[in-house]
Amino acid sequence: MSYRIEELLIVTIADLLRERSHVAVGAASPIPGAGALLARERSPALRVSVLGSEQHNTFTEGGRELFDCAAQGRIDAFFLGGAQIDGGANINLVGIGDYPAQSVRFPGSFGSAYLYFLVPNVILFSLAHSQRNLVSKVDFVSAPGTSEERIYRPGGPRVLLTSRCLFDFDQSLPGFRLRSVHPGETIETVTHNTGFEFDIAGDVDVTRIPTDGELDLIRGSIGAAIGETYPTFARTVLGIRC
Amino acid sequence: MVEVVDLETLVTRIEDGTSIALPPDYSGCAMSAVRLLIERGVTDLRVITVPQGGLQVDLLIGAGCVSVLESAAVTLGEHGLAPRFTDAMRTGSIHMRESTCPAIHAGLQAAEKGLPFMPLRGIIGSDLVRYRPDWIVQDNPFADDDPIVLLPAIRPDVALFHAPLADTDGNVWVGIRRELMTMAHAAETTLVTVEEVISDSLLADERTAAGVIPSMYIHGISVVEKGAWPVGLWGCYAADHDNLQDYVRRAITMEGFNEYLSVYVHGSAAASTP
Numbered sequence: 001m002s003y004r005i006e007e008l009l010i011v012t013i014a015d016l017l018r019e020r021s022h023v024a025v026g027a028a029s030p031i032p033g034a035g036a037l038l039a040r041e042r043s044p045a046l047r048v049s050v051l052g053s054e055q056h057n058t059f060t061e062g063g064r065e066l067f068d069c070a071a072q073g074r075i076d077a078f079f080l081g082g083a084q085i086d087g088g089a090n091i092n093l094v095g096i097g098d099y100p101a102q103s104v105r106f107p108g109s110f111g112s113a114y115l116y117f118l119v120p121n122v123i124l125f126s127l128a129h130s131q132r133n134l135v136s137k138v139d140f141v142s143a144p145g146t147s148e149e150r151i152y153r154p155g156g157p158r159v160l161l162t163s164r165c166l167f168d169f170d171q172s173l174p175g176f177r178l179r180s181v182h183p184g185e186t187i188e189t190v191t192h193n194t195g196f197e198f199d200i201a202g203d204v205d206v207t208r209i210p211t212d213g214e215l216d217l218i219r220g221s222i223g224a225a226i227g228e229t230y231p232t233f234a235r236t237v238l239g240i241r242c
Numbered sequence: 243m244v245e246v247v248d249l250e251t252l253v254t255r256i257e258d259g260t261s262i263a264l265p266p267d268y269s270g271c272a273m274s275a276v277r278l279l280i281e282r283g284v285t286d287l288r289v290i291t292v293p294q295g296g297l298q299v300d301l302l303i304g305a306g307c308v309s310v311l312e313s314a315a316v317t318l319g320e321h322g323l324a325p326r327f328t329d330a331m332r333t334g335s336i337h338m339r340e341s342t343c344p345a346i347h348a349g350l351q352a353a354e355k356g357l358p359f360m361p362l363r364g365i366i367g368s369d370l371v372r373y374r375p376d377w378i379v380q381d382n383p384f385a386d387d388d389p390i391v392l393l394p395a396i397r398p399d400v401a402l403f404h405a406p407l408a409d410t411d412g413n414v415w416v417g418i419r420r421e422l423m424t425m426a427h428a429a430e431t432t433l434v435t436v437e438e439v440i441s442d443s444l445l446a447d448e449r450t451a452a453g454v455i456p457s458m459y460i461h462g463i464s465v466v467e468k469g470a471w472p473v474g475l476w477g478c479y480a481a482d483h484d485n486l487q488d489y490v491r492r493a494i495t496m497e498g499f500n501e502y503l504s505v506y507v508h509g510s511a512a513a514s515t516p
Binding site (some may be wrong): 034 | 266292293320324327328332333334338363369390422424512
């Protein structure tokens with residue numbers, strides 16, 4: 001069955017969540033949300049908290065509960081993005097240019113400056129992948145990729161998933177290492193479109209494509225479930241009527 | 243005893259220069275009250291979003307009502323960037339106190355505990371610390387070499403939101419939208435619009451009492467049906483996505499924004515919003 005890039009990313013995210021016990025999905029994250037719901041379909045014990053959802057969110061203590069929960073170690077996976085991400089895994093959700101009168105302004109840092117430190121497996125996710133957003137140095141550090149040893153930091157980046165490839169983040173470098181390229185991409189196309197230097201694994205794989213069964217789920221119950229929170233995404237990308 | 247007043251009377255409590263806490267689009271926004279504030283031409287508001295802002299914040303900024311904004315983000319969600327906020331940041335017409343979601347929750351929690359500050363994990367090494375001179379990095383006094391961020395309490399003059407239900411004693415039901423509870427505890431004055439006021443006490447039954455802000459924190463209530471429109475109200479009605487789409491399309495330019503205001507805030511549609 002033919003598939004869309006968004007569907008490949010949803011499946012890749014579900015694969016990345018295999019060992020996790022509680023994944024939370026923050027604002028503006030329809031693809032991570034769908035990936036988390038697909039992962040739960042496979043392992044029903046996985047707890048999924050989709051912010052902004054009434055049906056896939058069991059928090060009862062208001063907006064702060066997610067953050068309190070994360071600080072206690074009760075959430076082991078979260079997604080962060082960035083208008084810019086650099087080779088040190090620093091992320092920028094604020095804007096492009098010199099702060100504050102920037103040429104382009106984005107919504108803001110949300111909870112990134114905190115959750116990046118506290119959630120052990122942060123999946124960096126970006127649908128875009130060009131030298132414009134994957135840069136050598138971010139213009140504003142919403143949240144740093146790494147910290148000095150003395151800073152309390154059980155959390156941090158583990159991978160960066162984009163529309164072209166999947167990188168691992170190696171704390172010891174620190175930096176990214178190319179793990180797999182999506183079908184149609186090569187090491188060369190990834191290098192050409194990435195504004196930071198990165199390592200290349202000895203055996204770069206091609207990212208696994210979705211199975212027919214996975215596509216049926218995504219275009220069916222998973223799509224309808226994420227449509228509660230992201231109706232436009234469910235309708236225009238997954239073809240769901242909601 | 244909390245007085246149930248008309249909306250005009252309620253919004254007169256919000257004067258020029260007020261610091262005002264507002265919820266995000268998904269948590270009960272008093273949009274009718276905000277439209278009336280804009281029509282009244284309130285100025286110099288110091289807005290605190292709990293923790294992010296949506297349509298009401300973009301409207302207030304576009305209408306020139308805001309001088310200072312403390313926020314973790316301003317967004318219209320799936321409808322896109324908040325155009326008037328984006329423009330105000332570019333031109334520098336508002337002073338931005340850049341924040342992160344848990345810092346706003348923690349600041350309000352400090353206020354509800356009557357504390358001067360609250361410590362919070364993370365944030366160290368973020369540029370937020372650079373641009374927030376009021377945030378202090380200090381050593382944890384209970385450990386060796388453990389720097390931690392201290393945030394000053396956030397005590398808004400006013401908290402303003404919309405909820406489904408109040409009773410005639412002035413208790414307000416917010417269910418699990420506990421950020422509204424925190425806002426009410428932290429603010430000096432809490433003003434609420436509701437869909438409906440009932441005569442049976444919401445505190446009489448423990449099953450509803452758990453989600454109720456007691457009247458001692460509430461200073462004014464107005465009944466406004468569909469008071470959150472065009473954003474949604476949980477359990478009551480969904481957002482009017484066509485209107486939000488229309489807003490985003492128009493508000494890209496100041497002319498378009500003013501057209502939207504003339505129809506939905508100043509115009510005949512303002513009085514008869516669905």
